[in-house]
Amino acid sequence: MAKVSAYQVAVIGGGVIGTACARAAALRQLHTVILEPGPDPAAASPASAGMLAAQIEPSDDLMLGLCVRGRDVYEHLAATLKDTTGIDIAFWRGGIAAAAFDEPQADGLREAAALQRQAGLRCDWLSGDEVRERWPGAAPDATGALLASEDGAVDPQALTRALLADARRLGASLLPRQADRIIITGDRVTGIVVGGETVAVEQVVLAAGAWSPLLEGLPRPLAVTPVRGQMAATPWPGETPPAILYYDHGYVLTRGAEAVLGSTMEHAGFDCRVTNEGLAQIFRCAVRLLPAVARLPVLRTWAGLRPVTPDGRPIVGPDPDVRGLFYATGHGRNGVLLAALTGDTIGDLLSKGSTDLDLTPFRPNR
Numbered sequence: 001m002a003k004v005s006a007y008q009v010a011v012i013g014g015g016v017i018g019t020a021c022a023r024a025a026a027l028r029q030l031h032t033v034i035l036e037p038g039p040d041p042a043a044a045s046p047a048s049a050g051m052l053a054a055q056i057e058p059s060d061d062l063m064l065g066l067c068v069r070g071r072d073v074y075e076h077l078a079a080t081l082k083d084t085t086g087i088d089i090a091f092w093r094g095g096i097a098a099a100a101f102d103e104p105q106a107d108g109l110r111e112a113a114a115l116q117r118q119a120g121l122r123c124d125w126l127s128g129d130e131v132r133e134r135w136p137g138a139a140p141d142a143t144g145a146l147l148a149s150e151d152g153a154v155d156p157q158a159l160t161r162a163l164l165a166d167a168r169r170l171g172a173s174l175l176p177r178q179a180d181r182i183i184i185t186g187d188r189v190t191g192i193v194v195g196g197e198t199v200a201v202e203q204v205v206l207a208a209g210a211w212s213p214l215l216e217g218l219p220r221p222l223a224v225t226p227v228r229g230q231m232a233a234t235p236w237p238g239e240t241p242p243a244i245l246y247y248d249h250g251y252v253l254t255r256g257a258e259a260v261l262g263s264t265m266e267h268a269g270f271d272c273r274v275t276n277e278g279l280a281q282i283f284r285c286a287v288r289l290l291p292a293v294a295r296l297p298v299l300r301t302w303a304g305l306r307p308v309t310p311d312g313r314p315i316v317g318p319d320p321d322v323r324g325l326f327y328a329t330g331h332g333r334n335g336v337l338l339a340a341l342t343g344d345t346i347g348d349l350l351s352k353g354s355t356d357l358d359l360t361p362f363r364p365n366r
């Protein structure tokens with residue numbers, strides 16, 4: 001166990017966001033500690049589908065720009081992490097197809113594809129026949145699909161492991177304890193309380209996912225709530241090539257030999273149990289996208305809690321009143337996609353006090 005001593009940076013939370021921030025801080029030669037007692041069984045990162053759905057998920061142009069930028073970091077990061085840690089994060093950039101099952105849906109997606117092309121992004125429209133030709137056995141009654149061919153996925157557990165391993169290789173310590181309270185003296189952070197002991201720190205990054213607002217001593221309430229996502233896995237049907245197929249908020253994706261099926265969006269507090277109703281919803285959508293899953297065995301089910309903000313944007317950046325306190329939380333459905341970019345942004349703020357990303361839309365007091 002790491003010794004409780006003084007650090008330049010303490011990162012609270014060791015999910016994909018916290019480990020990305022800690023790695024970025026350590027890369028910039030800051031003496032860094034990560035506080036993570038778990039992960040909590042309800043944590044989002046291990047539960048995630050790991051999609052880099054930059055052109056599928058965003059609800060507005062601002063998030064589209066952010067998500068595309070976040071996605072594009074992975075090409076280089078995947079190779080770097082393989083080199084430095086030996087961990088393969090299973091970066092896959094084979095595209096994500098969002099299917100339409102009637103004409104109004106098709107019209108909406110065709111229009112979205114055209115707008116993305118106008119914005120300079122690669123985005124195609126596939127007819128229903130083209131969908132079935134490309135992925136035999138998939139979406140038999142689809143009228144077409146938007147194909148974002150530069151979107152893809154990573155393995156979120158491997159990514160978190162690799163980010164942590166790299167942070168430690170670069171000198172960061174892991175303290176497997178919970179941060180109980182943040183200490184603010186005057187207008188700046190001076191420490192955190194961990195198991196009754198005070199750890200002196202110059203800068204704190206709050207990256208505790210859905211638990212972020214619960215940290216004692218914060219200077220403001222944080223509008224982050226847990227939103228449960230349930231998941232299931234079956235074998236991937238042999239007749240269909242690897243794919244990520246999406247419909248509404250549901251999806252099926254290939255991970256190794258398995259099909260990962262998701263997901264629900266439920267306000268259930270900190271309850272991360274899997275329910276029959278949740279599974280029924282997932283399978284209704286999955287069977288539409290990949291009918292073969294109906295006759296395949298269910299291998300596993302699980303759930304995790306997304307840290308969600310009211311406007312769907314993350315909270316990233318400095319506290320407006322307290323020096324040395326930074327937020328990296330509230331990433332909702334896109335925390336894996338945005339982890340590397342969030343890490344770089346926080347790393348720049350910690351080391352030089354500025355970043356090239358306009359953080360106005362992501363400030364905690366918006």
Ligand SMILES: Cc1cc2nc3c(=O)[nH]c(=O)nc-3n(C[C@H](O)[C@H](O)[C@H](O)COP(=O)(O)OP(=O)(O)OC[C@H]3O[C@@H](n4cnc5c(N)ncnc54)[C@H](O)[C@@H]3O)c2cc1C
Pocket residue numbers: 012013014015016017018035036037038039040042043044045046047048049050051052053177178179180207208209210211212215228229230231262263303304305306307328329330331332333334335336337338
């Ligand atoms: C079912 C599901 C599917 C998803 N699919 C995708 C996807 O396809 N693509 C995508 O980009 N995103 C996806 N997401 C969202 C993504 O997983 C999250 O946005 C992201 O994992 C959030 O990471 P985090 O590190 O902020 O939170 P978490 O992973 O929840 O980590 C927070 C950590 O903080 C620790 N902690 C809490 N309190 C304290 C404390 N006081 N002191 C120290 N540590 C503490 C917890 O133990 C936990 O490990 C999905 C999420 C779910 C649940």
